[in-house]
Amino acid sequence: MSRTKVHAGARIQLRAITDDADGDTLTYNWEVEAGILNPENTSETKWTAPVDMGFTKITLTVDDGINEVAVKSAEVRVIHSLIVAGQEAAGIRLGDEFDRVRTLYGKPDGRNGDWFSYDTGLSGFLDGIGLVDSLFISKPNTAKTADGNGIGSALKRVDGEFGPAEEIKEGGKKHWHWKTGIHFDYDAAFKVTNVHIFKPIGAAPSGFVDAIQQQQVLRNKAALHKYYAEE
């Protein structure tokens, strides 16, 4: 049995397709086992999928005020949360209020000024007015990009998805994609250890020039060759 898959923490518009032969006015009542429902007693409602992976059930009751109500459930599989460069990670969007973070994940395990962190491998910075400014995904978080890149992914696969980094620092360990709003940290084996989501910057930050990037690429060429050779 195939079930609809949703990403953990994703904002989803649920929609019911119903029919009433008599054209009676129907009332809708949505219920979910997990996640956050914005109660709208209409045929469509907004649901934030739970942050925990697994199966969950959505139940809809439809009443025409005359007959027995109709009830239908849909079982949904919650899979890993998404990383979208420059936009979101693990169900949190850049620009979200911190309240949403707290609603989804609870009280942060770490908090220091504008910085918050969870032991699940989600952390981030808030801007001056308490909105999420940037996000970090690290071990053991399972959030993945559209192509399935996340913690532990190989540099080659990441580059396959995002293209070559616009800036590489710290001996090839930090790969910045300024224009897409994502940056990856790699370990010695060129596996992702940290993903950083930030608002895209149209041009490289001051001081950054393409030449430097080229030099950095060249500087790390040996390591990269070694890495690709192992593939």
Added chain:
Amino acid sequence: MKRNVLSLFSRIRFFDVRGRLLLLPPIADASTTFAPIHSFCEKRSALINLHTRHLLSQIVSILFHLLYADVKFTNRNIAREKFVVNLTNRTENFANRCLYLFGLTRVTYGRQLSINQLKKSWSDKFGKPTLFRFRAVDSGTFALGGLVSMKAIGILSVISIAILACGDDESGLQNSPPVIDHVVLNEPVEPGASVELQVVAHDADGDALSYVWEAKEGKLDSSIGRVVKWTAPTNAKSAIVVVGVNDGVNESAVKSKKISINLENSAPVIKSIVVPD
């Protein structure tokens, strides 16, 4: 059970055998004997003596008439109220051959009271009480009358009329609540049709019952009465009407009735729940 002051007035008149009023009733100190008695129910008994001090050489009918005025009950729970009238013949020099006819010939209490027995003749045994019981059914003024026909040879006849056990007896406080047997109507009802709803209820005490209807669905033309008209809704397959029956004493009996409506309407169908990937 509490009562307000109950006043008791009595009148006595004497008639000859042909029913003619004796203008000079052979009775002494009637005023003192028959002075109003207040609150006798609180004393739980009252004794009224009919003294006839005259020698009676002929058959004389004594019509006595006890008038109870303004019997007011603060508690309306009196359907089983019992008054026991204890009539005792204490006539001295009583001759066996004399004829006594005694009966509570007329007892009115707003409407006729029920009397458990109507004594046509009275015990001729000296001092033996004869009991008459009647039931009060409502507050109001009532009268208790009796007729004694007697021929006494003697100098003093005393007929004691004692009113005992006014009110609370073992069942005096009990009043049964009404019971709703059923709600009658022709089912199923067509949508929008106007139908007659009838409640069948009974009350063990025969209390007057009042009826109140309520309908969330549909429309009642009146909310009171044993029979009401109700218009069925056009958008429901069933409706509930509730009727309450009250006996003025107890809590209302309530019955709800689910009425089937002959509405053809299909149930909604949920074809699918769309959860975008």
